[in-house]
Amino acid sequence: MDATATAAISVDRLVKTYGPTTAVGGISFQLMPGTITALLGGNGAGKSTTIATIMGLLTPTSGTVRVLGAEMPRQRYRVLHRMNFQSPYVDMPMRLTVRQNLRVFGELYGVADVEGRIAELAAALDLVDILDRPAGKLSAGQKTRVSVAKALINNPEVLLLDEPTASLDPDTADWVRTHLERYCRARGATLLLASHNMGEVERLCERVIMMKRGRIVDDDTPQRLLARYGRETLEDVFLDIARGRGEARETTSP
């Protein structure tokens, strides 16, 4: 069967320009169901634009983006209830308690047993003691856990995470990673992760897509990237690419 047809996320020759500025310059990749992939790149590499287009928040200048077979953003309402996201650039209403927030989003996503799902997530993400606390009164780490709970409220098949463990202490960050990994394995969910934490990427991801100036410059498993660049850590590979030692590849798929 055609890979595009079976892919959970399919990006085909995606271009996004703002006037004379090219944010994304013709990238293509497919993510198969149940895979965990990192999108890496420095500031301005085009990661956020790519993710926003996958979420249906941006219309491509040209090219197509499909999520679970639906073209984004034109057919987004066919699949939005099967996806979710988490980003440090959005918050949840601060005056609402954690429980109220999760209840509202559970209803928006059409979750059948919202209270039951909240109880499950509260137990899994250690939110039981803060469920009735206003979201604005939480520590940064607690807020991140709540936003991860919101991202999982509808048991999404496609999960887009932007810096999911930013501002967490190492112990909590590891704990959240473990939970995300377990969730994706158990659910068979496809996870696309944007992160600057290379340890996190090595730990979670079976594939890394490196972007620079709106293009994909490398795309492979962490192990093969380390071998190809002759480095011991992904951080060194990232620096090699950021400093111009990577070669641009228009369309890649490992």
Next chain:
Amino acid sequence: MMEFSVRRVAAMVRRYWYLLRSSWPRILDLIYWPMVQMLMWGFLQTYIQQNAGFFVQASGVFIGSVLLWDILFRGQLGFSISFLEEMYARNLGNIMMSPLRPAEFIAALVVMSLIRLAIGMIPVTLMAMAFFGFNLWGLGFALAAFFMNLMLTSWAIGILVAGLLLRNGLGAETLAWTFMFLLLPLCCVYYPVSVLPDWLQWIAWMLPPTYVFEGMRALLIDHVFRADLMMQALALNVVLFAAGCTAFALLLRSARHYGTLLQMGE
């Protein structure tokens, strides 16, 4: 394909209700200005009535005007502020990425506009009765016709402002607070259309609230309910509401094109 969902509308109404009930300054704000305005215009009218024969006959016309103006203004503000709350809370990305459809979002904002208006205006209309003996509720069916037309206008403008906020971010916030004041002199809240210059009367008659305020004066001064004015206002409101929805859809499309859904700051 998922259709219009009452459950999602109810979820958004619940979200705003949680916010409103958790914040007494927000509730106070709903009542504060309508009460101040009603008292100021009520006492002014009492003073004028004591000194001018015409106003003795036109009892309640100023208070009626200010109450109907507040329905128009607060209706739009209630709609727009609920929308702005999402921007202040940096929650719009969560909303736009959820399965909530624009029509459902608008329906939730309409419901919240009615709830906020009820919280603000019901106590004020009771105060108008207690202080000045003006019973807005006594207008009966006419009040229902006035209310429906004013709310349709307020929602049409609220939808347009929401579209401008999506497209331009919080830089367009001022429009939410001031847009309706552009209509204040043109839709002849406190004086008849006939006092305007001829060329301005043309513009005034293009605005649905003008028919409502003329209709209110006809009722309070001449004791006649002008159904014809209400029907004309309704026809104009249908056009205005459709124009507001179209503008919202175009501005939302433009926001997706220019990436402004991701940059909701100034």
